[in-house]
Amino acid sequence: MTDVRQWIVPGRVNLIGEHLDYNGGPVLLMAIDRTLTIKVRRRDDDTVNVWTDRAGSNKASFPTSVRPGDVEGWAAYAAGTVWSLVEAGHAFGGVDVVVESGLPSGAGLSSSAALTCGIAAAIDELFGLGIDRTDLALIAQRAESGYVGAPVGIMDQLAVLHGEGGNAILIDTAATPPTTQLVPIAWEESGLILLVIATGAHHSLADGEYAARRDECERAAAELGLDHLSQAGLDATVRLTDDVLKARTRHVLTETARVRAAVSALNRSAWPQLGAILTASHESLRDDFEVSCPELDVAVEGAIEAGALGARMTGGGFGGSVIALLPLDEVATVRELVEARYAARDWTAPEAFVVHAAGGAHLV
Ligand code: GLA
Helix, strand or coil: CCCEEEEEEEEEEEEEECCCCCCCCCCEEEEEEEEEEEEEEEEEEEEEEEEEEECCCCCCEEEECCCCCCCCCHHHHHHHHHHHHHHCCCCCCCEEEEEEECCCCCCCCCCHHHHHHHHHCCCCCCHCCCHCCCCCHHHHHHHHHHHHHCCCCCCCHHHHHHHHCEEEEEECCCCCCCCEEECCCCHHHHCCCEEEEEEECCCCCCCCHHHHHHHHHHHHHHHHHHCCHCCCCCCHHHCCCHHHHHHHHHHHHHHHHHHHHHHHHHCCCCHHHHHHHHHHHHHHHHHCCCCCHHHHHHHHHHHEEEEEEEEEEEEEEEEEEEEEEEEEEHHHHHHHHHHHHHHHHCCCCCCCEEEEEECCCECC
């Protein structure tokens, strides 16, 4: 078929700046060379068909006038994207979409943002809608918050659409619309790599706890008289009375500072410092924000013990993946130690793989 277009859409890791994107804070991410492939072609009617190679998922069909609640499960991300594009005022016809995943789902590597952003970008190009990448990201975010019902921030979508090989993306989520800036990554020139350890864990409280953390942050900001919690100063934890809100605020405050320090360390190739900042972020997420879990903690501790310069959970938490910065020649040692620690607890072995910074969603 000559009229089929093929898109490559990356997943992402968040290097640092966790739970800051809905608090108006800075975040630093990397699109990765683990990708979804999305094939699309126009149809002559208003039907959208979506096929996936994902185990247990069937083909889904719905009209471009699809409404929230009409489609559930995996295909809701596709239906939500179509709905969100229409809500944003765009007119287009039906499409056939085939999704092939090279991105483990549930690994916290943003397979959902890759799906929504990839479909949005593909429809935009196919029908010449002329939507810029940041607006596509906002449309994809609305697909999740307004259709799927997950109140996510904006960082994953921006990373998936604005990624560049050899670069991290620094996002200012306080700006309207949010702005992105590339930050070159040079650790590989120093013999270091970034390892993803996908724990395979996904604790079901993740969704409810995510919304609860957002709510706590909003309450803390309101009590402090701030528009968003990343504006909090060093006085904030003294002024707040509730211990839980104090701890959440301490995370947001220190994590905001860690993002700035991490960008500076990246720019100076100060790798031991960058590693320590990653580990400090993990400790703050574990102790103050309380979004870690034993599988993440054991992977972080094992990686550091086996020679990583630093490691942290990445993404929303309660499962998903850990990232670790380490010398290339320590990969096997880290993998073996973490696997042994998992085996000792009768946990399924995690999947560990090296990732590199990759380009954003693009047409092949
Ligand atoms: C999830 C959301 C993001 C972000 C992270 C936490 O991955 O999709 O928007 O809020 O959690 O940093």
